[in-house]
Amino acid sequence: MRKTVKLGLGAALALTVSASSLFAENIKIAFIEPLSGFMAGTGTSGLHQYEFAAETLVNANGGVLGGDMFEIVAFDNKLSGKESLVQLQVAIDQGIRFVAQGNSSGIAHALIDAINKHNKRNPDDLVMFLNYSAVDPALTNDKCSFWHFRFDANADFKMDALTDVMAENEDLKKVYIIGQDYSFGKAVAAAAVSDLGNKRPDIEVVGNELHPIIKVKDFTPYARKIIASEADAVITGNWGADMVGLGKAILDSGFEGPIYTYYAAADGITATFGEAGKGSLYLVGTDQLNPPVSDRAADYITAYKTKYPDGDINQARIVNVVEMLAKAINEAGSATDIVAIANAFEGMEHDSIWGSKIVMRAKDHQAIQDIHISEHTDEGAVFDYDNSGYAPVVKSTVKMAGADSATTCDMKRP
Amino acid sequence: MELILVNLIDGLVYGLLLFMLSAGLTLIFSMMGVLNFAHASFYMLGAYFAYQISTYMGFWMGLLIAPVVVGIAGAGVERYGLRRVHQYGHVPELIFTFGLALLIEEFVQFIWGNSQLPYNEPAILDFALFSIGSNDIAAYKVFMIFVSIGIFLALLYVLTRTRVGMVIQAALSYPRTVENLGHNVPLVFMGVFGVGTGLAGLAGVIAGPQLGTFPGMAILLGSIVFVTIVIGGLGSLWGALVASLLIGWMTTFAASSSFQFADILLALGMEKPAEMSESALRDLWTLTLPQIGPILPYMLMVLVLVVRPYGLFGKRDA
Amino acid sequence: MSDTTQKTAVRPTGVTMSMALPWLIAGAFLLVMPYVFTSNSAITIMNQMAITIIFALSYNMLLGQAGMLSFGHAVYMGVGGFMCVHIMNYVEDYSIPLPLPLLPLFGGLFGLGLATIVGSFSTRRAGTVFAMISLGVGELIAACSIIIVAFFGGEEGVSGDRTMGLPFFGNEFLQQIDVYYLISFWVMLSALLMFLFSRTPVGRMANAVRDNPERAEFLGYSARWVRYYSFCAAGFFAGIAGGLFAISYEILTAENLGLLLSGEILLITFLGGVGFFFGPIIGAIVFTLLQTVLSLQTELWQLYVGALFVATVMFFPGGLAGVLMMHVPAIRLGNAKLLVVPYIKTLIPATIGILAISGFIEILFYSRHAPVGETEMTVFWTDIDTASIVPWIVTVGLALVCFWITKRNAPELVETWHRANAIDGGKA
Structure with a gap:
């Protein structure tokens, strides 16, 4: 009897009071990504991966702090910086203290900036930024923040690993670099030039080109130039439609060498390249699905594919974010003391389900982990992408890439 | 030299593709005064319909059926939407097509999702027809050229040699008179709108495998089509053709050039600053022509409009 | 837009109660709102609404009052906003004693400056020529925002800190609510100025030029100059909106200049109704609510918004304001x-x-x-x-x-x- 009254009161309060932090059984993570518009595919896929990871890896094991559950709350930022800030404010008002974002380094910059200011102006209501995908090196260098943690390897680390592998290829004499004309594309190009110069001064960079982002309709002329330059390999950081357009144009023009990419997988890209990309497309990244590293990883992917037959685990590091956050909260002994959780993150070592050890470097909040070079192929693609039969299959691995790399980060601690 | 020849061919392919879109748009625009913002959305519908059909019946049936379906959809939009809005004036018409473009994009995402679709060239055309230097010319590109030229010739024939074409040309200039002569002008309008959107659909069918089939493909091409018909001169089929080819070659050559703006600055007698990050002009020093290739048509359009407001081949004000 | 019906009857000069009443009510409304919706997010959304209101009103100076269809109006708001962020940073770096509430004025001046340049060649003709030039210029400046990193900051944009200015009567604008009152003040002021502009001879002539440029020319007015003045004024107020945006979000990015925003403001203004001064205000409020609140409820919000626009154009070309005024x-x-x-x-x-x-x-x-x-x-x-x-x-x-x-x-x-x-x- 008394219980029902309480419940009724609770329901009434829940309707009237928007700050649902009053019922803090659930630890909420705000997922701020595009969920409408033409980048919504990536956003929705990430949301599913977060929900699945929280459900199966944390909640099913009894939650954190002896019974608190993770809850992922989705906010649609429409891939707009302005909307991201509005939604951040809505999330903060709902009592949410953890913000997960990753698509677009530009938005990550806006969020890191806004969260810095918020935490400075509202020291009683701190917020933490879990960046699982935005790889602009500046985020853990010049713009680094105590409230920001990056779980993906940054663009420089990836290029470092990629050029390690490229340097071993003695046949490689000429390389062409092409990317989108914005901070990330420029970062990739700069890293490629300097890394190749250090490791293989004999390799000639025959082209270093930027093209307008999401504006090029026909990539054929760029492809022609690449062929005419007699390059042996292409490096690009392109994503989305720019990746597909560039890749198809290069392959159609008769290019036979490897195309080293950051993002040529999943969300329809793997299916679109299909047979044509086999043996040509290579990916650098932290994810390893193929070959599966363990039965546990394989079971996890299988369970995910059973639940979402049309989905893919294309951002496997999301699992690391969720597991490490659970660990940090348990270690801090509180889900509200953001400073303690941040301190718990610093230097944390974690054995990922994907086989790599992960160390959250304290000096710049950059996760150090294995980086893999994968080949787009159907051979050994146990877990294919886009149900196409093809997937990136890991060919070589750089252990704990960038562990001793320098950072310009001057961390301001509270 | 070889590269120039290759670029000529690529620019031709892209230009003719633009022409297929702009031909329909310029007819619709000059006849009905409608800036059809949803034109590129019909192009997108063409690609998506063709993909769907091709999964059941193969590429060639998609090529035949999808443009017709798009054309019928376009005619339906004219009949039940645009005709109603027409009475309110041109701005509401434009906003109607604007809203329609939004709706079509949402519709496409609702049905097919947000990802890239694996819509590819038919296997029979998926080979290199010939090579210039080390550059392959795909058979599919040559096929695209032939389809576009075929469409252009057919349009030219219909407009200048047939009775229907005469009525359309007359309705372009004197709609009232044509109506008084007993022709059904609303029907002509609907027909022109249907054929125009059908052409856009056809362009989508053949461009989808080349340029990618994804929900952003309409926005990507949307405004450039307007630029084309404005530069060419409204209502002029020849103008649309010339402007399409001009833009096709311009963007292609710009993209494949390696011209640097630093050369201009040096020629102006400026010194390259030693510390680049301190210079206010640092972006100009590193700028290359390929970086700004896709915005060249917009510059050209502004220039043309300022100097010659009726476009290159137009006879009346835009 | 020859079918709009704006009241053009000449009223006696001097402020009457019936004229001042709507403004007083609006002012009181703005003062009370934060007490009704107290959460920070609600205030952020109201700030966004207010900025959109100024922007939409400024757009309607072109579309509704002067009959000029622009596809690149975001540029003036964006450039004004970018300048304001830069000024904010100068204030921080060189400790310039500039109180924050004056900042939007600079945004307005830079919006005005850009409009005087662009307008000098774009307003020579109305109709499609103007529309297409605005599209071209909009696209060019939007593209520059990625290329000219020194000024526009590339993809991540330029950010500043509003709290570094001279405290304004002890207020450092730390919280959203402080910003809310600043923005409210500017909304009232801008709306009032824009309303008064529409009642000046230039504003009246803009209506005449919109409806019949030839007749206006016969009366001895240069249609071109009337359009130019309207265009510059619209640029000024768009710049103010940009300055307020800079204050509210403390960051400006390439999207502030983009065609997407230019198209959005066209839809907002039309949804509200171009025929009435208060139309764009309704449009801005409704659209901001749809964008921020409806999108929390459903991923399909754009589908509904698109359907709403199409339905509005088809059945109520006067917009929401038109529906109200019908009664x-x-x-x-x-x-x-x-x-x-x-x-x-x-x-x-x-x-x-x-x-x-x-x-x-x-x-x-x-x-x-x-x-x-x-x-x-x-x-x-x-x-x-x-x-x-x-x-x-x-x-x-x-x-x-x-x-x-x-x-x-x-x-x-x-x-x-x-x-x-x-x-x-x-x-x-």
Whole structure:
């Protein structure tokens, strides 16, 4: 009897009071990504991966702090910086203290900036930024923040690993670099030039080109130039439609060498390249699905594919974010003391389900982990992408890439 | 030299593709005064319909059926939407097509999702027809050229040699008179709108495998089509053709050039600053022509409009 | 826009109570709102609304009042905003004693400056030439925002800190609520100035040039210069909106200049109604709510917004303001109460029918995208099971029944409408 009254009161309060932090059984993570518009595919896929990871890896094991559950709350930022800030404010008002974002380094910059200011102006209501995908090196260098943690390897680390592998290829004499004309594309190009110069001064960079982002309709002329330059390999950081357009144009023009990419997988890209990309497309990244590293990883992917037959685990590091956050909260002994959780993150070592050890470097909040070079192929693609039969299959691995790399980060601690 | 020849061919392919879109748009625009913002959305519908059909019946049936379906959809939009809005004036018409473009994009995402679709060239055309230097010319590109030229010739024939074409040309200039002569002008309008959107659909069918089939493909091409018909001169089929080819070659050559703006600055007698990050002009020093290739048509359009407001081949004000 | 009907009757000079009343009410409304909606996010959304209101009003100076269709109006707001962020940073770096509330003025001046340059060649002609030049210039400047990193900051934009300025009566604008009052002040001021502009001779001539440029020329006015002045004024107020944006968000990015925003403001203004001064205000409020609140509820919000726009253009070309003002004659005649019952009989079933359809769409969307085995979802606060056929039948059936009722009752509404708008209340 008394219980029902309480419940009724609770329901009434829940309707009237928007700050649902009053019922803090659930630890909420705000997922701020595009969920409408033409980048919504990536956003929705990430949301599913977060929900699945929280459900199966944390909640099913009894939650954190002896019974608190993770809850992922989705906010649609429409891939707009302005909307991201509005939604951040809505999330903060709902009592949410953890913000997960990753698509677009530009938005990550806006969020890191806004969260810095918020935490400075509202020291009683701190917020933490879990960046699982935005790889602009500046985020853990010049713009680094105590409230920001990056779980993906940054663009420089990836290029470092990629050029390690490229340097071993003695046949490689000429390389062409092409990317989108914005901070990330420029970062990739700069890293490629300097890394190749250090490791293989004999390799000639025959082209270093930027093209307008999401504006090029026909990539054929760029492809022609690449062929005419007699390059042996292409490096690009392109994503989305720019990746597909560039890749198809290069392959159609008769290019036979490897195309080293950051993002040529999943969300329809793997299916679109299909047979044509086999043996040509290579990916650098932290994810390893193929070959599966363990039965546990394989079971996890299988369970995910059973639940979402049309989905893919294309951002496997999301699992690391969720597991490490659970660990940090348990270690801090509180889900509200953001400073303690941040301190718990610093230097944390974690054995990922994907086989790599992960160390959250304290000096710049950059996760150090294995980086893999994968080949787009159907051979050994146990877990294919886009149900196409093809997937990136890991060919070589750089252990704990960038562990001793320098950072310009001057961390301001509270 | 070889590269120039290759670029000529690529620019031709892209230009003719633009022409297929702009031909329909310029007819619709000059006849009905409608800036059809949803034109590129019909192009997108063409690609998506063709993909769907091709999964059941193969590429060639998609090529035949999808443009017709798009054309019928376009005619339906004219009949039940645009005709109603027409009475309110041109701005509401434009906003109607604007809203329609939004709706079509949402519709496409609702049905097919947000990802890239694996819509590819038919296997029979998926080979290199010939090579210039080390550059392959795909058979599919040559096929695209032939389809576009075929469409252009057919349009030219219909407009200048047939009775229907005469009525359309007359309705372009004197709609009232044509109506008084007993022709059904609303029907002509609907027909022109249907054929125009059908052409856009056809362009989508053949461009989808080349340029990618994804929900952003309409926005990507949307405004450039307007630029084309404005530069060419409204209502002029020849103008649309010339402007399409001009833009096709311009963007292609710009993209494949390696011209640097630093050369201009040096020629102006400026010194390259030693510390680049301190210079206010640092972006100009590193700028290359390929970086700004896709915005060249917009510059050209502004220039043309300022100097010659009726476009290159137009006879009346835009 | 020759079909807009703006009142052009000359009123006696001097401020009368009936003229000042709407402004006083609006001011009081702005003061009270933060006490009704106290959360930070609500205030952020209201700030966004206010910025959009200025921007939309400034856009309507072109579209509604001068008949110029622009596809690149975001540029003036964006450039004003970028300059304001830069000034904010100068203030921080060199400790310039500039109080924050004055900042939007600089945004306005830079918007004005850009508009004087662009307008000098774009306003020579109206119609499509103007529209296409605005599109071209908009695209060029938007593209520059990525290329000229030194000024526009590339993709991540330029950010500043508003709290570094000279404290304004002790206020450092740390919280959203402080910003809210700053923005409210500027909204009232800008709206009032824009209203007064529409009542100046230039504003009146803009209407004349819009409706009939030839006749205006015969009267001795240069249509071109009238358009130019309107264009510059619109640029000024867009710049103010940009300055407020800079203060509210403390960051400007490439999207602030983009064609997307330019298109959005066109839709907002039209949704509100271009024929009335207050139309864009309604549009801005409704659209901001749809964008921020509806998008929290459903991923399909853009579908609904698109449908709303198309429906508005097709059935109410005067926009929401037009719908409201349609009732003025009936109210003046004292016949408004006649309409109440027919409205209830048609609008309520129509609303339920539309909601039922959107419910159906949501169920369809969910059942297509839900993970395997999960069939439970919540539509309109009702938990349903998509595996059972009941919710499908209920939504479709409800929609059909409601539309049937609407269709049946519609003739009665039309008839009452005519009666209510007849002088004698249709009694004769």
